[in-house]
Amino acid sequence: MNLTEDIIIAAISGDLKAYEKIYQAFAPFVFNVALRIIRNRSDTEDLVQELFIKLFYKLRFFKREAKLKTYIYRMAVNMSLNMLKKKNREDKRHVTLSKVENFISIKDSNSTVSIQKKIVELAISRLPQKYRVCFILRQLEDCSYDEIANILNININTVKSRLARARQYFLVELETVKKEVGYEM
Amino acid sequence: MKCEIVKKLLLTNYIDGQLTLPIKEQIDAHLKKCNGCREFLSRIKIFSEKNFNLLNEDVPIFIWDNVKNKLIKRQTSSKGNQYTFPFFFLKKYQYIFAGVLFLIMFFASINVYKLIALHKTIDLIEDHLAFINSLSSDSELEEDLCVDDWFIL
Numbered sequence: 277m278n279l280t281e282d283i284i285i286a287a288i289s290g291d292l293k294a295y296e297k298i299y300q301a302f303a304p305f306v307f308n309v310a311l312r313i314i315r316n317r318s319d320t321e322d323l324v325q326e327l328f329i330k331l332f333y334k335l336r337f338f339k340r341e342a343k344l345k346t347y348i349y350r351m352a353v354n355m356s357l358n359m360l361k362k363k364n365r366e367d368k369r370h371v372t373l374s375k376v377e378n379f380i381s382i383k384d385s386n387s388t389v390s391i392q393k394k395i396v397e398l399a400i401s402r403l404p405q406k407y408r409v410c411f412i413l414r415q416l417e418d419c420s421y422d423e424i425a426n427i428l429n430i431n432i433n434t435v436k437s438r439l440a441r442a443r444q445y446f447l448v449e450l451e452t453v454k455k456e457v458g459y460e461m
Numbered sequence: 462m463k464c465e466i467v468k469k470l471l472l473t474n475y476i477d478g479q480l481t482l483p484i485k486e487q488i489d490a491h492l493k494k495c496n497g498c499r500e501f502l503s504r505i506k507i508f509s510e511k512n513f514n515l516l517n518e519d520v521p522i523f524i525w526d527n528v529k530n531k532l533i534k535r536q537t538s539s540k541g542n543q544y545t546f547p548f549f550f551l552k553k554y555q556y557i558f559a560g561v562l563f564l565i566m567f568f569a570s571i572n573v574y575k576l577i578a579l580h581k582t583i584d585l586i587e588d589h590l591a592f593i594n595s596l597s598s599d600s601e602l603e604e605d606l607c608v609d610d611w612f613i614l
Contacts, residue, residue: 292529292532292533296525303520304517304519307524321524324520324524329528329532337552397516414477415513416513416514416517421477421479440473443508444472
């Protein structure tokens with residue numbers, strides 16, 4: 277969605293309808309990135325609310341959409357990582373067996389597509405945190421290398437090497453999950 | 462080109478279509494010769510072919526409702542406190558400027574006060590000297606004393 281400067285200015289002056297357009301443009305990104313990083317739905321919902329309330333009061337510093345976009349993306353990633361730390365959930369590489377068992381139990385009742393989705397999701401959730409963030413931004417949100425570098429405040433070469441590692445890990449994890457579940461894609 | 466370098470490039474720039482033409486040609490030439498790298502490429506094609514976006518979920522509708530309600534609440538509660546509202550949204554340099562201005566005015570006011578006090582003291586001493594001069598007929602005090610002489614004495 278293209279946000280004109282007028283919409284942003286209207287939102288700055290307190291127009292909630294204009295702010296809703298900003299929300300509609302960026303909420304899917306924030307929600308999905310946070311969900312993959314935090315891996316907890318209710319925490320993610322809280323985070324999205326908190327972010328968009330904070331953002332409302334900081335809008336005046338970002339009249340240009342490009343700046344606003346990078347700012348929101350960075351805010352989403354940072355807040356998600358902070359929440360992860362706060363909740364003291366260590367980045368365990370392997371999800372608990374019960375989750376896999378749950379998955380197996382729903383395997384019979386769901387369609388093939390949704391099973392494949394679950395397997396991919398499980399493989400992503402097993403990636404180490406710093407690689408997972410890069411992977412999510414590139415594969416799920418289609419961010420460019422430059423954007424990822426800006427969001428994570430790292431060098432573009434670091435982005436490339438993390439992404440390469442993430443993709444290698446993903447292939448390994450995908451095979452592992454498929455074996456655990458006994459599924460051929 | 463070594464297989465290691467080719468694999469690293471395949472995993473990032475090649476798959477994402479961000480290679481310059483000469484390097485892409487070099488890699489393609491390598492792929493024609495190397496079975497291992499070709500197999501590797503077929504394994505990682507998942508990253509360019511598979512639509513990972515499908516994993517994305519819709520944002521629950523109630524989140525916007527909650528955000529909206531909280532913002533409306535805050536807007537109505539801040540209406541009675543309009544004078545403090547813009548103060549918290551000054552930019553960093555504006556706070557610094559205000560701080561410097563305050564310090565300048567503070568020290569300037571102290572100096573002005575000191576000057577006024579000094580002038581008052583001088584006036585008082587001069588009054589006293591004038592009074593002493595007018596009373597005294599002593600030869601030593603015949604000449605009029607000024608403030609400077611008084612300090613020297």
